[in-house]
Amino acid sequence: MSIILFLIILIVLILVHEFGHFIVAKKSGIRVDEFGIGFPPRIKGWKKGETTYTLNWIPFGGFVKIAGEDVTDEELSVMSAKERDRNFALKPAAIKAAVIVAGVAFNFLLAWVLFSVGYMTGLPVPVDESGAEEGLRDVALVITGVQEGAAAEEAGLNPGDKILSLVADDGRGVPDLTTDAVREFIATRPGATLTLTYEREGETASATLSPRESAELERAVIGITMDRIGTLEASPLEAIGRGFIMTARVTGATVSGLYSLVKNALTGEGSFADVSGPVGIVRIVGDAARFGFAYLIGLTAVISVNLAVLNLLPFPALDGGRLLFLLIEKLKGSPIKPAIANTANMIGFYALIILMLVVTYHDVVKLFR
Template identity: 30%
Template sequence: MNLLTIIPAFLLAIGVLVTVHEFGHFWVARRLGVKVLRFSIGFGKPLWRRVSKDADKIEYVVAALPFGGYVKMLDERECEDGCEIAEHEVHRAFNRQKLWKRAAIVVAGPMANFILAIVIYALVFMIGQEAMRPYVDVMQDSPAAQAGFQSGDQVTAINGVETTSWEDVRMLLVEEYLKSPQLVFNVITQDQVPMQRTLDLQGFAMFDDEGGALDKIGLRTWVPPYDVVVEQIVPNSPAAAVGLQAQDKILSIDAVKPTGGRGFVEYIRAHPDQPVVLKVDRAGQIQSFSVTPRINTERGDAVATIGAALAAPPPALRDEIYFMESYGLVDSLWNGAAKTWQMSMLTLKLMGRMFTGEVSLKNVSGPVTIAQFAGVSASIGLTYYLGFLAIVSVSLGVLNLLPVPMLDGGHLFYYLIEWVKGSPVSAETEAVGFRLGMAIIGGLMVLALYNDFTRLLN
């Protein structure tokens, strides 16, 4: 992935998400009569600064470190030694506001992220996005194979909840598994026969390490069989050395007929440094070649290849598998809200399972992984990048609502205590909570960066 794509896509994503979050705090504070002193996107040395022309003289700043931001409000507790707040402005200090006003200002940041996610998802649904029909391919000796799944089954429902796309299956599988390890799939076979497949995952460690849930149970996308044709030969590769050419049709590999490009590639990868025999049709002439897959470390390959790029599946076959998923304005907004709620609850549940040890800490990702996903989604297309923004916006909203000191949820927890006991928590309690919050957030950042660099090294 090109850094010229990753860096701008990542910075744009962080800029949008942080700006929306902080604007939530800013907008509600202003509407409730609290004086705002500074609105900053980023921390550290200001790169850009402007002061508003109104009486409040609000300072707008874009700073050097983009990982966050803040809204500084008039607050007597943050007044340095010897400073005084003018008597006519004391009533506009944050600390002088009623409990519900302070809570509203604090919760406005995460709520802005959820609203952004709803709007983005609605926009994606209105624009329309290519979706894949939920046909499944089944891996041998997997839980799915043991449950009786057959390649070409189309999943129509999981535990009675309808599925129309591969994305629906992926999300519902995790959602329903978190409720119960026994899943009932409604499928339509290749012969158009409706059937049920019962998948019992009792004792199955779904989240013990990284990896997709569907891959772990042995389900993946299925494509109807099609001819495997060479589109291009890489110079100085094993394929070039034995004389393979573009437009060669692969009839068999070690006497086994490939049913598609994925099966052919997987066979090649499974035989590094082992000769394989290819029978090809070249303009009506049948020829055989013995080629040895290699791992080209100089070029940065991680798996064995022969240096032959394959042609894409035929357009007619693609039309059979893919469809355009789009809705009108009202349905898009409804689906956007439902999708945001679904992602929020799923994120919260997985976080909870992380504390109990059911979800591996290897699943925690940091800025490096997020940047990679930003670059990948941006390179695929606009709707995929928007979907990425929505997912991260939901995650940011959920994370900030956790009852951890320093986060918005920590402040809300203090306000809950204040509401119960009738008075604010003491300064000493806040100081201890601040140090605890720093330790928790610092530990999570170290873990996230460790996971990021482990992924890069692997």
């Protein structure tokens, strides 16, 4: 189920991204030869006007074929005046930039829409991020993560479980279910038998487990992270404002995280364990699904922002790389030869594929640790 949800999210995000390129190219008078859902081989195609709309077998997103995007010098030399007028390569730099940025812009826009819809329908937020507990409904102490191999995992606890009570074998319990109170209760009872009652998908259940000493944390733990979470439901106008603010926050956090990742990689402090590829994201999607549909909306918005920020990196084959080429052309006063640009983009594409394979390999290794 997690894989299916991940594929649906991936397809939606990439199609939205490609639709951004498509619609701005069309509005700019550039010929679009094909808009594809999935990747070839082709299942079926429909031609409307000058564009062929295709459905393809490999369901990992989509693509847009824009006239002149990968044109050669020879092809340009034999074009008619009409073809040259509709060609991306021969458009002014401002129009080229608009077409390139459109995909990223649509991903940011989608994130804003999703966050706004989430706030309108009720988006789960940590109590400390909401500004106050007033106005929140269904406030509960929720397990947000479960450590592999820890007592909590062995007891069958999952992210998304709401903690209802925690009682020790001496009959004492946690009177106030806050993060600090539960953590302190567990820390002072290494080896004790605890009964944790929780709610999952509307059903109540209990788990028996014993805290274990953690040398790293210097206290007893059961291997969970938790947070007090409530549902924030806003009016449409407020939701739109909150959606914009959340999109900006996630963008800032993504840029900051990416900067730290690159910095650590350059200084030798980085690790592939810090990065999640498709396999890791499938697992994250599965955890979000356990929390509920609202979490899935929020996660989709976060991934959309991540996709937008990554695409803006000045690396060949990415939108940021194409923008960099435009800037170089502007500074040097002449266009980069198509053969050079195409070669750079091809090398960049294969480099990204290799990087994705390496990250995926480490994702799989982490699953079996």
